[in-house]
Amino acid sequence: GSRPARIPATERGLPARPARHRAVPARQPAPAWGASLESLEYLSSKWEYPHHSRHGWARDCVARGEELMNLLLDRGASARDVIAPIQHDDGDNATSNGLPPQPLGTVLGRAVSRASYKLVSRLLDEGADVHARQQFICNVSGAGFGGCEIFAFDVTALHLGSFYWNAEGIRALLDYRRSSSNVHDLERENEQNSADLLTCRDSSGRLPLHWASAGPGPHDEYLLPEDTIVPHIVSTFQLLVAGNPRTINDLDHQGATPLYYAVGSHAACGSIHSDLAIRFLCAHGADARLPDIHGRTVLHVLALRSIDGEPIPPALLDLLVEHGADVTHADEDGNTALYLMARHLRQVEAARHLVRLGADVSARNAQGNTPLHGAMGGEIRSRQNHKGETEDVTLAAKIRAHDGMMAAILEGEAGGGGSSGLMELQNLVGKTPRQLRDETLTRWRRQEESRRRPPARRGRGRGRG
The missing domain is CATH 1.25.40.20 (Ankyrin repeat-containing domain)
Structure with missing residues (x-):
């Protein structure tokens, strides 16, 4: 040898x-x-x-x-x-085809x-x-x-x-x-x-x-x-x-286009270069209106995957809308991009921009929830940004984001300023946005109290006898 x-x-x-x-x-x-x-x-x-x-x-x-x-x-x-x-012990080593x-x-x-x-x-x-x-x-x-x-x-x-x-x-x-x-x-x-x-x-x-x-x-x-x-x-x-x-604009088995995946990757990592693929695809004819097999468009995937991403720039939303994305489109569960975006309280400015682009603030999904229901039960959590730095979220920052998302959605009310009663609309289980807001604030405050509470000290105790 x-x-x-x-x-x-x-x-x-x-x-x-x-x-x-x-x-x-x-x-x-x-x-x-x-x-x-x-x-x-x-x-x-x-x-x-x-x-x-x-x-x-x-x-x-x-x-x-x-x-x-x-x-x-x-x-x-x-x-x-x-x-x-890898060979399986049962001898069934063939693929699905x-x-x-x-x-x-x-x-x-x-x-x-x-x-x-x-x-x-x-x-x-x-x-x-x-x-x-x-x-x-x-x-x-x-x-x-x-x-x-x-x-x-x-x-x-x-x-x-x-x-x-x-x-x-x-x-x-x-x-x-x-x-x-x-x-x-x-x-x-x-x-x-x-x-x-x-x-x-x-x-x-x-x-x-x-x-x-x-x-x-x-x-x-x-x-x-x-x-x-x-x-x-x-x-x-x-x-x-x-x-x-x-x-x-080719579709895979999930009905997803290349643009769909490029947008999802951008939303997840928020890298300063990750929108290059999006801009390239749009410049070469990508159609942002095409839904996947669940009825989700690129706006839905942008909202779904942005929970720990960087704040979405309004210019990216403008680009997708210019290339066909419909801000009023609902998926098979009745969820609009605004409803999904509203649940992620780090995305206040993106939600506000969707409202200004014509998103329907009163649209209900299959559970009877409006975007305001989503926002009032929403979340913002600590995360690692694209620089590798951990961003903690204080209770005050959570409340500020909560209030900011509520205000952004209420901008789209017919009369403005809360006059249409969106805060009092009940979903299918009878919950209003106002009730969800109170429940969320109570949960956050309890979590903060638990975090601040010093760990219980174990006593030395006494022996029997």
Whole structure:
């Protein structure tokens, strides 16, 4: 067999520690080492580094990961390697469509998250399958579709490169796909109905453009140097949309468009750059009026996911309305965007702006609740902002936000100033906004008293006898 290469220790691409080395066999399964490029979020949570040096740390990780992958390939590791799926004891290992289970990862799929054009091209030239499908699991906080764990099948390298905004990797995939010299690829095209990489769908019907719109979350952006963030995002969308402009309003199995996911990601993290995707999609024909299968529009998802986000700028609401969003539209439960926004007391100015754009303050949902019911039972809680700083919320700040949301909604009353009696309207269980307001204030005050109360001291007690 091949002699192992001796290289500086890199534990999944981490900066080397000079006192320790390890041998890496040439036949080391390459997907595991490709994770050195994919797993910066995980690695950064396990290793401490000064805040000011995070960009250098991330750049060093990627450079070492590339160096390691090239070394393994030089020593005979296969670009076609995969991580085999878990085999179940009951023998039921087929996917829902009856096909054999897909790999948990491929060399190309792991590497394309951050690999250079040169490395992606090398993997393809050495036999990596540009059309290969795999499973993908990601539970990084704030990332992706709905802010929860991503678990998908039929994921291609282009989905993953798009998710991580790796424009270099995407360009390499598309250039390879277009190259007439790739005889193997042309033969494959005749065998597959979905050979066009840009229109390949994952198990939830999502295109690479959906994945780019969802994005990897604020942590990835935090690790990128400021002057590279905009080119990463813009170049990714330019490549995907220019390659197939018709995908701009494509729906997945949930009826969600790329714009829907871009808006949801912006609402969740509030990053200073996360509206780039929204603006790009709108400028290229995204339709903000399209509802998902539950009747929710981009305004609904913006409201739903903004509970811990930054305050939503009115200009973003204006942009979405200009591109078709209807502020009066209700979802299948009768909820308007204003009702959902009103429950999140950090979003007072956004709610006020929706009212000024024509949102109906008296609209009732299936439970008979108006936006004022939502506001009076609303919440504002401590959170971590996009800078990583914890923002605590005092009782006084909660009350101030509560009163501010009430005033913002009452601006939309027919007579103004509370004259239409919105505070006294009962929902289906007989509760008025005024009653909900009193209940919320009582709950907050009790929570504050409990927080301030010193912990009970345990007495020494006396023994019996």
